[in-house]
Amino acid sequence: MTRLPDIDLNLLVVLDTLLKERNVTQAAISLGTTQSTLSSALARLRKVIGDPLFVRAPRGITPTPRALAIEKPLHDTLAKLLDVLQPVEFDPSASNRIFVFAATDYLQFVMAGPLMRRVQELAPRVQIVIQPISHHFPWEELANGELDFVLAGYSQPPEGLQSRLLFKDEVVCLLRKDHPSLRRPFDQEAYLALSHIEVQALVGPTLVNQQMATLGLDRHISLTVPHFLSAPFAVLETDLCFTLARRIAEPLAAAFPLEVVPYPFESPSFQVRQFWHLRMQDDPSHRWLRGVMAGLTLGEES
Structure with a gap:
């Protein structure tokens, strides 16, 4: 049985292209590589799969029955994989994402109105849930995903957190x-x-x-x-x-x-800062709301 670690995923892209083009020269052009590189990849594929995969034909190559059996499931799987690996886009106007904050009542008083006014303009279906801060900094809640943000007057974030100054x-x-x-x-x-x-x-x-x-x-x-x-x-x-x-x-x-x-x-x-966990740094929806909050002037000149 062929184990997944034995397979270079790039070889599967080569096989998919060869099955589509039925021609080594055209497949090399499509992949932006040379015929010799493609021939080497085909040799590796034959070894991994245990089948010739293609035989020579007057106008290119003809797939074997094994290659034909692979063709559709391989193409569909690669398409799904590429779709999964595409950067995730966030459309605030269509999102129903729920963001959970922890904040003191002071910051709820200052931030809730301006933030919701802007969120409702840009993302009317997005929900904001604000929870009170207890007597400890809710680091674990940020780490395990219970909270998206903490709004607080701490000057430095604990290790593993990112922060941005909101206002003074x-x-x-x-x-x-x-x-x-x-x-x-x-x-x-x-x-x-x-x-x-x-x-x-x-x-x-x-x-x-x-x-x-x-x-x-x-x-x-x-x-x-x-x-x-x-x-x-x-x-x-x-x-x-x-x-x-x-x-x-x-x-x-x-x-x-x-x-x-x-x-x-x-x-x-004193400073008021926005804190979030490092693992959420590149999340598109998270990044969007961080930008919205950074754009609030909160009574200051912009």
């Missing part, structure tokens, strides 16, 4: 419109005199708390919440100060009677 953000303060502190300069002393709302960090201290610790300062946290959603409503009802990313603060201030105030210390800036 900075810290500002949010107060209610009629807050007493807005009647005078909002300086460091005024900031530290207030009580504050804090969104619980997933891992370690927040950027602001890190800065306070470095400066040897302390701010009074009156309310800690697990998500951004509840914090602005507490600000509306109290004199609490909410320190948060500008990209959340400005839309909230536009929608509610809230005021965005510059953070009175050097504002900690």
Whole structure:
């Protein structure tokens, strides 16, 4: 029995061409090779298959019964193989692909609207599923395909992941419109005199708390919440100060009677990156959505 490792697939292409042309010269021209190279390949085919395959004829070569029996299945198999090996094309307008993200609620707030507006324009049947990030970076979920992307503020990806910078953000303060502190300069002393709302960090201290610790300062946290959603409503009802990313603060201030105030210390800036697993680097659908996300200006000048 002939084992597959004994067969050079190029020899099968030669055989398919010889069966089509029934002429060594024409087959060599079709394959872009010489007659001597083709004759050598035919000799190898005869040895592998155990049959002469062709005999000389007045106008070329005539296939043996064994070659004729091989002809159609060989041609069909090669056609299927070539089809399988063709680069996969992705048509977003016809795709119903489901992409799964993990993101903090901050990034869901910032990204979901602009991303879906663009996706619906280009790929109306594509679905986006966003899951919350837990207390660990979901490396395994990216590796095993449960997640397509992670959107997070990590500066460096774990080994085996690729990343792309999406945008940068900075810290500002949010107060209610009629807050007493807005009647005078909002300086460091005024900031530290207030009580504050804090969104619980997933891992370690927040950027602001890190800065306070470095400066040897302390701010009074009156309310800690697990998500951004509840914090602005507490600000509306109290004199609490909410320190948060500008990209959340400005839309909230536009929608509610809230005021965005510059953070009175050097504002900690941070990067938001898109992470994906290396194995998805060349996937056409994945590459398409990465490009869509990179093209979102998210309020920045393009």
